[in-house]
Amino acid sequence: MKKIFQSAAAHVRARGFWLACLLALASGTWQAQTLQKDAANVKDTAKVKAHVGAMPENFHAPDVKIAGATPAGKDLVLQLTMINRGPGNFRVLKWNLPDGEELTSNLFTITCNGKEVDYHGKMVKRRVTAESYRTLAPGRKYSVRINLSTAYDVAAAGSYKIQYRVINQSAPDVSETVLTDIVSNQIEVDK
Secondary structure (H helix, E strand, O other): HHHHHHHHHHHHHHHHHHHHHHHHHOOOOOOHHHHHHOOOOOOOOOOOOOOOOOOOOOOOOEEEEEEEEEEOOOOEEEEEEEOOOOOOOEEEEEEHHHOOOOOOOOOEEEEEOEEEEEEOOOOOOOOOOHHHHEOOOOOOEEEEEEEHHHOOOOOOOOOEEEEEEEEEOOEEEEEOOEEEEEEEEEEEEEO
């Protein structure tokens, strides 16, 4: 298993983030690694699901909560809050934590009456650099209001289930590449 993750880490550096994700999934070790090494660090609202390389002993994924989803005509607006409860800084990719403007990647899993709602927003290909991150200091939080209708078809009436879910890649200056699956609570909204 160690060779598989070393190979995936090399692919992250050489060929990119998504290829490494595919290798980890194909190996069948993605969740097994999590359950064995990260169970002690899992919070109920933010879970570490996968990583490539070694995780520091004091690693904590940030807590993420979504709330206040309010239907307003064809729009669906919610509040996303990320809190760093770990002992050290947590660097999150800027596109994984939008600043309230349009979304540039699929950050949410949304269903309406049990059917998946497709993402139709921009998909921007990026190169990860040191400038690609927002730093959350210990105890700090970042909050933003997001209008889901700018990137998802949420105009239809129905019962919506919404959850934030992203894979965050460690900064390029970290010796081992770490992939962290950050997951929020799930909310339900009737529209």
